[in-house]
Amino acid sequence: MRYRTIGTSPSTRxxxxxxxxxxMLFGTxxxxxxxxxxxxxxxxxxxxxxxxxxxxxxxxxxGQGGESEELLGRWRxxxxxxxxxxxxxxxxxxPLAPGTSYTDNAEGLSAKVIxxxxxxSRERLGMAxxxxxYAHIEDRTVPLEETVxxxxxxxxxxxxxxxxxxxxxxxxxxxARALAAxxxxxxxxxxxxxxxxxxxxTDLPSELDPDGDPGSVGGDLASYLRAEPAxxxxxxxxLVKGGYTRSDKPLGPxxxxxxxxxxxxxxxxxxxxxxxxxxxxxxxxxxxxETPSIPLVGASSxxxxxxxxxxxxxxxxxxxxxxxxxxR
Numbered sequence: 096m097r098y099r100t101i102g103t104s105p106s107t108r109x110x111x112x113x114x115x116x117x118x119m120l121f122g123t124x125x126x127x128x129x130x131x132x133x134x135x136x137x138x139x140x141x142x143x144x145x146x147x148x149x150x151x152x153x154x155x156x157x158g159q160g161g162e163s164e165e166l167l168g169r170w171r172x173x174x175x176x177x178x179x180x181x182x183x184x185x186x187x188x189x190p191l192a193p194g195t196s197y198t199d200n201a202e203g204l205s206a207k208v209i210x211x212x213x214x215x216s217r218e219r220l221g222m223a224x225x226x227x228x229y230a231h232i233e234d235r236t237v238p239l240e241e242t243v244x245x246x247x248x249x250x251x252x253x254x255x256x257x258x259x260x261x262x263x264x265x266x267x268x269x270x271a272r273a274l275a276a277x278x279x280x281x282x283x284x285x286x287x288x289x290x291x292x293x294x295x296x297t298d299l300p301s302e303l304d305p306d307g308d309p310g311s312v313g314g315d316l317a318s319y320l321r322a323e324p325a326x327x328x329x330x331x332x333x334l335v336k337g338g339y340t341r342s343d344k345p346l347g348p349x350x351x352x353x354x355x356x357x358x359x360x361x362x363x364x365x366x367x368x369x370x371x372x373x374x375x376x377x378x379x380x381x382x383x384x385e386t387p388s389i390p391l392v393g394a395s396s397x398x399x400x401x402x403x404x405x406x407x408x409x410x411x412x413x414x415x416x417x418x419x420x421x422x423r
Contacts, residue, residue: 096141101327107256111144117393118147122166123155148185164219183227186212204234206245229259247280259285262310290330292377328388339373361422378406
């Protein structure tokens with residue numbers, strides 16, 4: 096395993112593995128025994144960065160979520176896991192009532208919600224301090240100053256370490272970070288967005304924003320990350336739910352761009368040259384890019400996880416990377 100540092104402050108920054116494990120479906124679609132086996136294998140391989148959310152996975156049973164955090168809490172206690180494993184969680188998108196969703200009834204990002212939801216996450220996870228806490232989705236009904244101040248207070252109290260944002264417009268991230276800096280408060284340092292090798296359309300209206308998809312890395316966010324190298328990008332759904340390798344998992348209209356055939360051809364060529372799978376090449380490309388990201392992978396079996404873990408040691412040559420980067 097290889098590692099990198101997230102965060103900048105000596106008091107909150109953490110060293111994490113370059114591959115993160117997503118626990119979204121642990122405790123629901125993925126049963127407890129399988130979830131434990133995947134987590135154990137990840138740690139055995141040197142993995143130290145696990146991701147969840149307070150709303151995972153509400154859509155599986157029509158509830159409000161919390162099953163993933165609860166399972167991780169049980170696993171941590173059963174294995175005696177402490178600070179050596181960095182656990183990231185999120186708040187803001189938990190439905191306020193069963194049968195509703197984050198699109199029509201989200202908990203939001205008010206000061207009251209941030210404090211109460213963070214406390215519930217600590218209880219479910221069995222952690223006195225949340226290592227990394229994300230604002231999961233935007234809440235434009237609450238002034239950004241209120242959200243920024245509430246997150247900052249939790250860091251000052253020592254119940255949260257690092258702060259992050261997911262599925263936010265780049266300008267909203269920058270505005271929140273500017274407000275935090277002006278007030279002498281900690282700001283977002285980790286950004287979690289969908290990112291993969293194939294380019295994705297971000298102009299299509301989404302359930303979160305009629306102006307397009309705010310949850311994928313587009314031109315504005317990519318430019319912002321290059322300008323702010325202290326920020327860390329965590330790339331969720333990097334393997335597009337099996338779309339690179341499974342014929343029964345079509346990529347969908349969001350990836351229907353003129354560049355797709357050329358990039359897929361380059362990906363297959365590099366995979367054949369290296370003896371790696373297409374998935375492994377995608378993960379290696381993300382980890383070693385000009386703006387490196389931390390891929391966040393899901394797994395429903397130990398075998399799926401092992402394929403992703405092997406990508407950590409895959410070194411692409413400069414020529415292979417250039418071919419992948421310039422394919423159109």
